[in-house]
Amino acid sequence: MTTFPLYLCPLIPLGAALMQLLLRGRTRAQNVVAVVSTGLLMVVGVTLVAYVKTHGQVVLDIGDWTAPVGIRLQADMLSALMVAITGVIGFCGALHSLPETSESDMKRGYHVIYQFLLFGVCGSFLTNDLFNLYVWFEVMLLSSFVLLAIGRGKAQLEGAVKYVVLNIVASMIFLIGAGLVYATLGTLNFSDIAHRIAEGQGSAAGIRVAAVFLLIAFSVKAGLFPLYAWLPSSYHTPSHTVSAVFAGLLTKVGVYALIRTFGAAFAAEDGFVLPVLWVVSLATMVVGVLGAASQFHVRKILSFHIISQIGYMTFGLALGTAGAIAAAIFYVIHHIIVKTNLFFAASVIDRIGGGEDLKKTGGLYGKAPWLAVLFLIPALSLGGIPPFSGFWAKLALLREILGVDAWVAASIALIVGIFTLFSMTKIWAEAFWKDRPDTAAAPRRIYAGHVVPMVLLAVGTVALSIYPTYLFELAEIAANDLLKPPVR
């Protein structure tokens, strides 16, 4: 029986990127290619999840070199889920970029770089090799640098400097970490690393130093306390589509890398990283949500909430049990959908409400009641109000936290949830209920491209809310795959 054509996942965005390069200057054709290719990626991703669910993990040995010598693409359930959600967000982002991205950005190659970004993200999720992960990270990062700075506005350039410098430094730390892993263990393959650590190869000190380097590098990428400063300084500066896709996907690649390395590869490491992660995650939750409370700019509020929510996901990892990692994976998927949707909502608030500064906007409930509904679904879900998906994610995580009697952590998680709701209420009260101030800028037109992705993601959230069991089953399969003792 033939296996799943795994090469499609990186090749679709790569092929699309090359096509976009050839079609440069012909915006209409580029738009079509963007939507069709990301749509294809979404279909392939979802099929991959279904395939992995029935047949187990899919492996592609590049050039027929088997692991651990060759670098292989490998899709277990976690990778498959992440690729599927990349397809979904890529598709929604492509739709949203049609009306949102300016003509000049398109001419500068927006579509090309967007596909390269998805290429890098897909590759990061599929690779089974630490150094290869570094390379995919760089593909993704360089694309994100360009997307961030492509409009060349003042704020964009300034945000880009902060984003670029901190991420370059993080990449170097990652590189040293990978080098040290190879120096102590003599391998870079994830399952081989796990195997050798479990066998007791390599000096414990060497492994720990390498683990600390990797922890710092991935923490910067994921936006963990105290290394998150680049995120709220840059995520509100680019075009709305770019922020939405970044907010949904990029920080989660960091979380994925943390789960992959410390949930699986370094699982047998002698218990230094996870306790650190425990404290850091709680600090991340609190700092993020407090940062959001002090802001009055829609996208800045949402950016700080990314940080706060990342804390929940990494806390699931810090607990280290299969149930907790499953909850973290569920949380990641739920959060990608919800957060991207909120950033899409921010773009519509900007257009209809006349600005993103909450003091200068208002009256949206009277002007666009449909937007109010589309905003409320992800907002309440983020805050964890039942029956929305955020409630199920938090419930699953809390059950695991209480399972180990960590009462302090549980109360922090709950209090942060209340503050999250407070911020969402602030946006609601200021942008939707308050009367429109006279200083508000004139509303601009919105197009189908703004609304359709919001509806799609809202439907996704509602589906997850009504029937969370299906995704939970998948997340549990993913977590069990990760924690299985490694086989060569």
Place this chain on the structure above:
Amino acid sequence: MEIIIILLTGFLFGCGIYLMLRRGLARMLIGILFLSQACNLAILVAPGLGPGFSAIIGDGETALAAGYPDPLPQALILTAIVIGFGVIAFSIALIKQVYQKLNIEDYDRLTHTDS
């Protein structure tokens, strides 16, 4: 030999970090360059340099002579150098744009997008 490379690595890291903390965008660029070279050297020296043969099978032999150095770190560095080149090229272009549009050289004045 190893101790020299190790000291050099430390020196390059020191220079890089010092330059990045100097608050000037151009100095920061040079600092990044120093740091990326230091990283490459660190990877090279971390598993040990080995006896100094090249890992090439000689004429008339069928296998490598014993004690050859591991070629993989060198392959990793090669990849890292290429990536570092791309990143630096982008950074130079970005910093040039920042000079032209914002006319800022000092980090401390680069605070408009922070809250």
